[in-house]
Amino acid sequence: MSGTGGIVVIGAGLGGLAAAMRLAGAGRDVTVVEARDVPGGCCGTASLDGYRFDTGPSVLTMPEVLADAFAAAGEDMESRLPLRRLDPYYRMRYHDGTHLDVVPGEDAMIEQVRALCGAAEADRYRRFRARLGELFAAExxxxxxxxxTRLRHLVRPLVLARLAALGGFRRLDGLVRAHLTDDRLVRAHTFQALYVGLSPQRALGIYAVIAHMDTVGGVFFPRHGGMHAIPQAMAAAAEKAGARIRYGTRALKLETGPHGVSAxxxxxxxxxxxRHVVVACDLPGAHxxxxxxxxxxWRLRRPRHSPSCVVLHVGLDRRLGGQAHHTLHFGREWRSTFSALAAGRPQPDPSLLVTYPATDTAAAPAGHATLTVLEPAPNLHGGADWDRLAPKLEDRLxxxxxxxxxxDLTGRPRLRFDPPAWARLGHSAGTPFALDHRFSQTAWFRPAGAARRVPGLHFAGMHTAPGVGVPPVLISGRLAAERILESPR
Known part of the structure; x- marks a missing residue:
């Protein structure tokens, strides 16, 4: 093959597809190479005995970020990927038998808090909800x-001062407890720290914006096809805009020349x-x-990875009446569970996320359903003997x-994903949550979005900024595309 070439995107996950959609929509020559036979990357799919499971993220927030990617490719998201807002967003079940439904609408949510925690806490929650909105608007x-990943964007004194005044540089647990007194409500607004790989006692208050995205902005789900419908629709839109996607094809080596990327x-x-390459796969593995x-x-010299998880996907022979789409079952313990993870041990009393996608009726035979349960777990750097530990954790789950x-789910069809399984799928340290978001791995301190010494080489995905989660990964793809479109190469 000859010629100077166009743009190659390595990886058809959400970050790579977001970049490809924008670049193809701008008329650029784009080829996506994907080692698997389907798009999605972390947002994958698996089938067993007539059941289909989403094997990646189950929580979709900020759908306008996704809609922006479709618009860049000349598509209307609602036409290709209609979404529904969940109600409730979450059901929080506590060890004392009480529960809290996180529902749409400020007044409705305040009434939920009032019924569970009392009028005084409901007033505190109203003020805290306003503070979450202020943090989000600033951040x-x-x-x-x-x-x-561009240092000049970090140095914004007025914004930094505003975030500091709002408590963004306090610890998340301290920030929330300064506003809320009921421990059940505190847990409902701090468990999101696990999304960024840290305990609420270690995560910065700026990550309260995740609670805002979850509990105020809302949680959504595709009307058809489950979460894997997202990358399928993105790939179709990218191809319609002119991108070529080659599945079952692995990139082996990046060649460079005197002027940077060459092939x-x-x-x-x-x-x-x-002329340009976007690496949108596991970054430590790519190196x-x-x-x-x-x-x-240099930011990857001593990478600190997030904890991992053990996930069971179960095919049910019945449907569950009254079950919420997302249910968080909080254990009795709280601080000690995070301490165990930090020490590389299984949590003694884990909180579980149960996902029951009742509206995805095509995922199971008629009258049946699927169920997914996730337990946080140490990654492979913890030194555990996973050949022995994984079956024990499955039995405990x-x-x-x-x-x-x-x-009794023991006799039902089920799939297990544990740290060794995540590693086999290409996730460094056996975690699908990439690097954690401690201060030294946040913003400019996270791996750069472009290689300074290799012109034309760009990065997208969880390992670069903004970081972990569906909206941040989509944004990382957009940022990579914008750098290329601004480039003179």
Missing amino acids: WPAFIDRDM VLLDTGERLPA DGLLPKAAGD LARMAELGYG
């Missing part, structure tokens, strides 16, 4: 929706000339052979589900 445009070598023996040494980033009223 989203200045940090999350901006290329923070990508594939496992088919082909050489794809390229182990795919990328040249010149692409090295099944027993806990029976205690919670889900019945």
Whole structure:
């Protein structure tokens, strides 16, 4: 093959597809290479005995970020990927038998808090909800929706002062407890720290914006096809805009020349000339052979990975009446569970996220349903013997589900994803949550979005800024595309 080449995107996950949609929509020559046979990356799918499971994220917030990607490709998201707002967003079940439904609408949510916690706490919650909105308004445009891997974007004194005044640089647990006194309500607004790989006692208050996105902005779900419908629709939109997607094709090596990126070598023996490359796969893994040494980033010298999880996907022979789409079952313990994870041990009394996508009727035979339960777990750096530990945790999970009223699931079709399984899928340290978001791995301190010493090499996905989660990953793809569209190369 000859010529100077176009743009090669490595990885058809949400970040890579978001970049490809925007670049193809701008008329650029784009080829996406994906090692698997379907799009999605972390947002994957699996089937067993007539059941179909979403194997990636189950929580979709900020749908306008997704809609923006479709608009960049000349598509209307609602026409290709209609979404529904969940109600409730979550059901929080506590060890004392009480529960809290997180519902749409400020007044309705305040009434939920009043019924559970009393009038005084409801008033405190109203003020706290307003503070979450202020934090979000200050943080989203200045940090999350901006290329923070460029140092000049970090130095914004007025914004930093505003975030400090709002408590953004306190610890998350302290920030929330300064406003709320009922421990059940505190847990409902701090468990999101696990999304960024930290305990509420270690995460910065700026991550309260995740609670805002979850509990105020709302949680959504595709009307058809489950969460995997998202990358399928994105891939279709990218191809319609002109991008070529090659499935079952692995990128082996990035070639460079005197002026930066020059080509990508594939496992088919082909050489794809390229002026720009977007690496949207596991970044530490990419540095182990795919990328040249010149692409090295000092921020990855001592990467700190998030904890992992054990996930069971179960095929039910019945449907569950009154079950919420997302249910959080909080354990009795709280601080000690995070301490165990930090020490590389299983949580002694884990809180569980149960997902029951009742509206995705095509995922199971008629009258049946699917159920997914997630338990946080240490990653592979914890040193556990997972050949012995994984079956024990699975048995404990099944027993806990029976205690919670889900019945005996031991004989039902099920799939298990644990840290070794995540590692086999290409996730460094056996965690699908990438690097954690401690201060030294946040914003400019997170791996850069472009290789300084390799012109034309860009990055998207969880390992670069803004970070972990569906909206941040989509934004990372947009930022990579914008850098390319601004480039003189």
